[in-house]
Amino acid sequence: MKYSVTLRVNGKEQKLNLDARATLLNALREILHLTGTKKGCDQGQCGSCTVLLNGKRVNSCLVLAVMADGKTVTTIEGVSSNGELHPLQQSFLSHDGLQCGYCTPGQIVSALGFLNEPWDKTPEAVQIGMSGNLCRCGAYPNIASAIEEIRSSIQEAASS
Amino acid sequence: MNHWIGAPIDRADGILKVTGEASYAADFNFENLIYGIPILSTCAKGKVVKIDDSDALKIPGVLTILTSQNTPEFFPAKSDFGTASQMGEIRLPLQDETIHYAGQYLGVVLAETLESAEEAEKLVKVLVEEEPPILEMEKNLSQAYSPKAFFGEPLPVIRGNFEKAFSEAEIKLEEIYTTPVEHHNPMEPHASIAVWDGENLTLYESTQWVVGARNVVADALKLPREKVKIISWFVGGGFGCKGFIWPHTLLSSLAAMQMKRPVKVLLSRRHLFTTVGHRPATCQKLTLGASRSGKISALKHHTITHTSFVGEFLEGSGGASQNLYDFPNLQVIYQVVRLNKGTPTFMRAPGESTGLFALESLLDELSYKLKIDPIELRLKNYAERHPETGLPWSSSNLKECLQIGAEKFGWKNRNPDPGSMKQGNLSLGWGMAVSMFPGFRSPGSARVKILPDNTARVESATQDMGTGTYTTMKQIAAEILSLPPEKINSFLGDSSYPAAPISGGSMTSASVGPAVEAAAKKALQHLIDTAIKDKASLFYRCSPDDLQAKNGNLIFKTDPSKAETFGEILLRNNLPFLEGEAFIKPDQPDKKYAFQSHGAQFAEVLVDPYLKTIRLNRMVGIFDVGKILNLKTARSQAIGGMIMGIGMALYEKTVYDLTTGRVVNDNLSDYLIPVMADIPSIDVEFIDKPDPYFNSLGVRGLGEIGITGTAAAIANAVYHATGIRIRDLPITLEKLL
Numbered sequence: 041m042k043y044s045v046t047l048r049v050n051g052k053e054q055k056l057n058l059d060a061r062a063t064l065l066n067a068l069r070e071i072l073h074l075t076g077t078k079k080g081c082d083q084g085q086c087g088s089c090t091v092l093l094n095g096k097r098v099n100s101c102l103v104l105a106v107m108a109d110g111k112t113v114t115t116i117e118g119v120s121s122n123g124e125l126h127p128l129q130q131s132f133l134s135h136d137g138l139q140c141g142y143c144t145p146g147q148i149v150s151a152l153g154f155l156n157e158p159w160d161k162t163p164e165a166v167q168i169g170m171s172g173n174l175c176r177c178g179a180y181p182n183i184a185s186a187i188e189e190i191r192s193s194i195q196e197a198a199s200s
Numbered sequence: 201m202n203h204w205i206g207a208p209i210d211r212a213d214g215i216l217k218v219t220g221e222a223s224y225a226a227d228f229n230f231e232n233l234i235y236g237i238p239i240l241s242t243c244a245k246g247k248v249v250k251i252d253d254s255d256a257l258k259i260p261g262v263l264t265i266l267t268s269q270n271t272p273e274f275f276p277a278k279s280d281f282g283t284a285s286q287m288g289e290i291r292l293p294l295q296d297e298t299i300h301y302a303g304q305y306l307g308v309v310l311a312e313t314l315e316s317a318e319e320a321e322k323l324v325k326v327l328v329e330e331e332p333p334i335l336e337m338e339k340n341l342s343q344a345y346s347p348k349a350f351f352g353e354p355l356p357v358i359r360g361n362f363e364k365a366f367s368e369a370e371i372k373l374e375e376i377y378t379t380p381v382e383h384h385n386p387m388e389p390h391a392s393i394a395v396w397d398g399e400n401l402t403l404y405e406s407t408q409w410v411v412g413a414r415n416v417v418a419d420a421l422k423l424p425r426e427k428v429k430i431i432s433w434f435v436g437g438g439f440g441c442k443g444f445i446w447p448h449t450l451l452s453s454l455a456a457m458q459m460k461r462p463v464k465v466l467l468s469r470r471h472l473f474t475t476v477g478h479r480p481a482t483c484q485k486l487t488l489g490a491s492r493s494g495k496i497s498a499l500k501h502h503t504i505t506h507t508s509f510v511g512e513f514l515e516g517s518g519g520a521s522q523n524l525y526d527f528p529n530l531q532v533i534y535q536v537v538r539l540n541k542g543t544p545t546f547m548r549a550p551g552e553s554t555g556l557f558a559l560e561s562l563l564d565e566l567s568y569k570l571k572i573d574p575i576e577l578r579l580k581n582y583a584e585r586h587p588e589t590g591l592p593w594s595s596s597n598l599k600e601c602l603q604i605g606a607e608k609f610g611w612k613n614r615n616p617d618p619g620s621m622k623q624g625n626l627s628l629g630w631g632m633a634v635s636m637f638p639g640f641r642s643p644g645s646a647r648v649k650i651l652p653d654n655t656a657r658v659e660s661a662t663q664d665m666g667t668g669t670y671t672t673m674k675q676i677a678a679e680i681l682s683l684p685p686e687k688i689n690s691f692l693g694d695s696s697y698p699a700a701p702i703s704g705g706s707m708t709s710a711s712v713g714p715a716v717e718a719a720a721k722k723a724l725q726h727l728i729d730t731a732i733k734d735k736a737s738l739f740y741r742c743s744p745d746d747l748q749a750k751n752g753n754l755i756f757k758t759d760p761s762k763a764e765t766f767g768e769i770l771l772r773n774n775l776p777f778l779e780g781e782a783f784i785k786p787d788q789p790d791k792k793y794a795f796q797s798h799g800a801q802f803a804e805v806l807v808d809p810y811l812k813t814i815r816l817n818r819m820v821g822i823f824d825v826g827k828i829l830n831l832k833t834a835r836s837q838a839i840g841g842m843i844m845g846i847g848m849a850l851y852e853k854t855v856y857d858l859t860t861g862r863v864v865n866d867n868l869s870d871y872l873i874p875v876m877a878d879i880p881s882i883d884v885e886f887i888d889k890p891d892p893y894f895n896s897l898g899v900r901g902l903g904e905i906g907i908t909g910t911a912a913a914i915a916n917a918v919y920h921a922t923g924i925r926i927r928d929l930p931i932t933l934e935k936l937l
């Protein structure tokens with residue numbers, strides 16, 4: 041069974057005719073060819089597939105694409121603008137918050153979602169709030185410092 | 201000179217990775233693509249009687265289902281590590297009806313969409329004649345065999361006279377240490393996209409060995425090797441399970457050739473628990489004799505481990521006892537039991553990680569028995585030369601590692617009595633262990649091209665699984681060509697580039713690095729030769745010895761103001777590029793030195809005295825791995841190794857159902873790997889002294905050493921906190937109750 045669905049992906053309207061069984065992850069990767077979003081487990085256990093759905097982070101492997109009809113989706117491809125890295129991407133780069141890079145798109149998009157959630161303003165909150173994104177290379181300490189740099193600079197900007 | 205090698209520059213492929221532009225195998229898409237989803241056996245031992253795919257074939261979009269009934273013959277590819285053609289298991293897929301383990305390939309669904317393929321896979325009914333599987337090694341010891349050799353070295357290892365030294369020893373200790381099956385679980389599941397044009401086969405793979413994959417695929421399909429090309433630009437982690445060639449790669453290739461369309465075979469997470477290897481369980485009995493002063497005179501390391509019925513593998517745990525300390529009387533013995541489980545394979549520091557858990561725990565036990573500080577005990581047994589070969593170390597800085605680590609950690613403030621140190625109402629435990637990994641290298645080659653736009657490119661059929669190869673290759677070329685690294689592009693993960701070894705055994709830097717260096721030197725030499733033959737050049741008829749490269753220019757050593765850019769020289773001579781290619785082989789025949797990396801790890805744990813929850817609080821790791829090529833990526837890699845060691849110590853264990861032989865926890869919720877909240881502050885430092893004899897760069901490898909010793913350091917810290925010795929990994933709280 042196919043359904044016609046409209047997704048607003050990275051600011052662009054996408055009218056798609058989708059298999060009812062297609063997950064948002066598979067639709068992004070196999071139909072829209074936005075392969076920056078990764079599949080690590082396909083069952084909501086690793087965070088590699090994290091995207092923002094109406095601004096909130098979700099595991100896109102757990103969302104049926106038809107359920108995202110009419111919603112906005114931000115993937116890693118939509119994080120940088122006009123070829124300029126987002127400060128968080130730059131921070132991952134300079135802190136070496138990645139090795140193989142496979143979990144990285146999920147980590148960055150998840151961190152973007154995290155920074156908009158009402159967590160305590162502490163490094164410990166980063167540790168907990170980011171624990172849904174697994175990294176087998178063990179880039180955690182560097183990922184944590186990359187996010188912490190952005191988190192504390194937002195906090196400073198807000199208090200000044 | 202010498203300022204690009206070692207510099208902590210950002211990862212060369214970092215921008216592609218943080219923007220999602222890096223293409224991993226499954227990211228390749230082609231017109232007219234077919235999706236392939238494997239069908240795996242749920243039975244662990246028996247025979248397939250019938251595969252009923254009638255319901256599956258009714259699903260719209262399903263094209264065909266490959267099973268042993270309709271799969272053409274594969275030709276046995278050579279399985280020989282030395283000739284760069286090694287399969288993960290000897291058996292070729294879909295060729296017969298026998299089932300050797302749960303999770304074995306029984307077929308592949310080919311369909312127009314992923315959704316149809318996945319649904320159809322669930323509808324395939326397999327009728328089997330089941331037999332009781334053999335699943336436990338301890339209960340099947342009578343069936344064990346003793347391997348005769350390990351990588352060409354005869355087994356068992358007998359040094360001196362263990363029996364005599366043990367009977368005369370003042371102190372005797374015997375303990376059994378066990379480690380479970382562990383799975384690599386890289387975040388990227390394996391994928392293989394095969395494109396066949398009627399003559400050439402191109403595979404987009406996730407592999408640690410593009411050359412090996414090409415050779416196996418070509419041989420198994422009887423294609424000339426030059427007609428097969430493997431692309432693996434980005435690999436989402438491997439840790440060993442993408443080293444050898446596993447059946448899915450052959451199945452995608454065959455399907456593409458049969459269907460005459462591109463085929464994408466995707467493994468799902470559960471497939472990674474049976475079809476691409478694992479670290480086998482070990483049961484290690486260590487028997488030790490020592491003097492009261494702590495000098496170990498006798499050691500026996502007896503390892504029981506397992507392999508499958510369709511592959512040979514030995515987890516060489518005894519290597520730790522063989523290569524680290526000065527044990528004058530030693531026996532290293534193995535027994536291997538065949539089980540109805542998938543075929544094991546290398547997993548990060550195979551042998552050393554399991555073996556050092558046992559050995560370094562045992563030394564800790566001895567230190568308490570003798571009331572000697574654990575570091576002092578290790579120094580008492582320090583090997584001045586390689587204990588097995590008697591060769592001098594090319595460079596060994598174990599003592600410095602111990603000393604620096606102890607200082608950083610604050611070891612002198614440790615009260616050795618178990619349970620004596622507290623933090624609030626929690627018990628504080630401090631433990632340490634030695635890390636070790638032999639220095640390996642293989643023949644490697646590379647090509648360097650200087651281009652007219654004052655840039656250069658470096659090519660090698662090597663791999664970067666997050667290990668930093670893209671980055672270090674360009675740093676080495678930058679150093680020789682005196683070009684800033686941003687002017688150099690690295691190309692790898694393509695079997696058509698100059699051949700390089702498997703990315704395993706921590707040997708990529710030591711094997712490919714010197715080849716890049718030599719190739720860059722040759723390219724530069726060609727540039728100089730071109731300039732001095734060029735009438736229009738400032739350097740016409742100069743002696744090459746008077747010239748040098750400097751920041752993209754060729755200059756006079758004595759007068760740097762006389763300069764020509766590389767590009768000017770090429771353009772004037774109408775050269776699209778100037779290249780150098782090098783093949784570097786380790787000089788083996790005159791074995792004068794022993795090469796080994798060492799390190800020391802220190803762990804602090806907090807254990808709740810009532811709930812027995814274990815919290816890792818901080819770790820320090822000091823490593824001697826020769827010259828560091830990039831301090832930033834090296835640090836990340838060492839930390840990553842230690843984190844995998846933390847997983848091994850506290851979380852990881854693959855559980856098999858003892859009736860069916862199926863993996864119970866074949867997913868990332870039940871197979872626990874460390875998450876960010878589990879990871880404490882980790883302080884890593886390198887000795888960073890070049891190995892004077894290993895290769896021209898002085899670099900050994902560091903992919904594996906980080907995981908060695910971690911589990912023992914944590915186990916020793918847990919003992920120090922609680923007085924309870926856990927000899928069975930992982931250390932979970934119920935074991936402390």
Ligand code: FES
Nearest residue numbers: 080082084087101
């Ligand atoms: S792929 Fe979605 S959480 Fe793992």
Ligand code: FES
Nearest residue numbers: 139140175176177
């Ligand atoms: S960088 Fe490899 S899994 Fe995170």
